[in-house]
Amino acid sequence: DNQQGMANKLPIIIFDYGGVLGSDNGYRYVKSIVSEEDKKETQAALDAAWSKIKVDPSFTEHEFWTRVIDAGHLQSRETPSSLGDNLRSEFRIYHATLAIALRLKQAGHTLCILSNHSKDWFEYVFERYHLADIFTNNDLVLASYQTGCAKPHRSFYQCLMDRIIKEVPGASPADCIFIDNKEENIVAANEYGFRGVHWAHNHQSPRQLVDKLAALGVDASEK
Numbered sequence: 001d002n003q004q005g006m007a008n009k010l011p012i013i014i015f016d017y018g019g020v021l022g023s024d025n026g027y028r029y030v031k032s033i034v035s036e037e038d039k040k041e042t043q044a045a046l047d048a049a050w051s052k053i054k055v056d057p058s059f060t061e062h063e064f065w066t067r068v069i070d071a072g073h074l075q076s077r078e079t080p081s082s083l084g085d086n087l088r089s090e091f092r093i094y095h096a097t098l099a100i101a102l103r104l105k106q107a108g109h110t111l112c113i114l115s116n117h118s119k120d121w122f123e124y125v126f127e128r129y130h131l132a133d134i135f136t137n138n139d140l141v142l143a144s145y146q147t148g149c150a151k152p153h154r155s156f157y158q159c160l161m162d163r164i165i166k167e168v169p170g171a172s173p174a175d176c177i178f179i180d181n182k183e184e185n186i187v188a189a190n191e192y193g194f195r196g197v198h199w200a201h202n203h204q205s206p207r208q209l210v211d212k213l214a215a216l217g218v219d220a221s222e223k
């Protein structure tokens with residue numbers, strides 16, 4: 001019995017990245033420079049390119065921005081490199097969430113990341129913000145570009161669960177608490193068997209995350 005294997009062990013905590021540990025890709029700069037008549041086409045290009053780059057590591061960042069430049073008629077003022085640099089300057093890490101993750105790690109919880117993200121950008125934030133200091137087991141850090149599937153697809157949750165079972169024999173989805181800022185991802189996670197916590201850094205306080213975890217029997221409070 002899987003549940004028996006995890007008896008008396010601490011829940012496994014899975015963090016989303018964008019909107020929880022750090023900022024989502026807002027593309028604020030590129031959206032601010034396109035003309036009014038090009039806004040709709042530019043947004044459509046951003047959405048389509050994101051859908052591709054997050055699951056296909058062969059689709060390069062250069063191709064991503066080339067599509068956006070073409071849609072926004074930005075050839076005269078921007079290059080893929082300049083837009084990539086501007087996006088990186090917009091990235092933010094949420095120190096309060098990291099502090100919660102660190103407390104959970106110190107209390108003995110196994111920590112994971114499950115993120116819809118592209119190779120270049122995820123590797124950049126992971127290194128820039130020293131996330132390996134807290135999320136020390138690289139096998140439990142999973143981004144969509146590594147698997148070819150993304151949240152809210154069930155197969156992406158299953159990919160992480162397969163890795164968790166290798167690290168924590170006897171673990172089951174019910175032993176896992178999943179924190180994400182998007183309702184659809186939480187619904188899918190609950191259907192898979194995780195215990196979902198819907199929390200978004202930009203709309204809720206760190207205290208509210210601590211309270212939601214406490215309601216599931218997890219103490220992430222400051223001592």
